[in-house]
Amino acid sequence: MLTIKMMKPFYTLQEGNDLKLVFAYQYFSVIKGKEVYQFIPVEANEIRIDLKTKQIENLTDIFVFQRGTRIFRIPLFQLLQISDLVDHLKSIVSFYVQQVKSEEEEEAVCEEILLLEKQNLHRLIDKALLKGNREQFMELTDLLKLEEAAH
Structure with missing residues (x-):
């Protein structure tokens, strides 16, 4: 089981009903076992969300995490299944979802x-x-x- 230690988008970009959460070094980390792994933007570096449907659009993108010389790669859909990522995303995205609803x-x-x-x-x-x-x-x-x- 993975646990999200920290998840802060480096920046967010809203284009209509689409929201991009872009991550960089030191803004996204997970705990695997008892060790902290830092996100490294080697492959994917963003999560794209449709604010109307509240669906993540890039589920097959691979996220890479590193601790020292150890690296593990994980597809976003798997990261969603085995971690508390959904809870963190909800807290980040709730403002944007409410804004779309208001419009x-x-x-x-x-x-x-x-x-x-x-x-x-x-x-x-x-x-x-x-x-x-x-x-x-x-x-x-x-x-x-x-x-x-x-x-």
């Missing part, structure tokens, strides 16, 4: 407001028709055309 909620609210505005415009057009107010009807239908063209 999605804001988009949903904006869409709902636009739908309500359009429904209100249709009601006003119906009201103008019932009253026989041609001028108001023309203004509202022009406004509806402009709104539909914008979206």
Whole structure:
């Protein structure tokens, strides 16, 4: 069983719904047995996460750890299975996941407001028709055309 001793991304990069956690020397270490192994960026040096699905995208990448002259290589999917890496990732990624959720909620609210505005415009057009107010009807239908063209 491996235990994560320390895991701090050297830097994080968010591009849309994708998050890259990039690691460097001295920022990632594990305990194997009773010995501490330091991460060395010989092969893979990042973990890529889709923030919408919360899935890790580079599970087959190989991470390398070293203690003195001893080195061990381990694929990311295996590191996830035999260590507490998931817990550490959750604490790092939670802010970014919440940020994506907030953006999605804001988009949903904006869409709902636009739908309500359009429904209100249709009601006003119906009201103008019932009253026989041609001028108001023309203004509202022009406004509806402009709104539909914008979206």
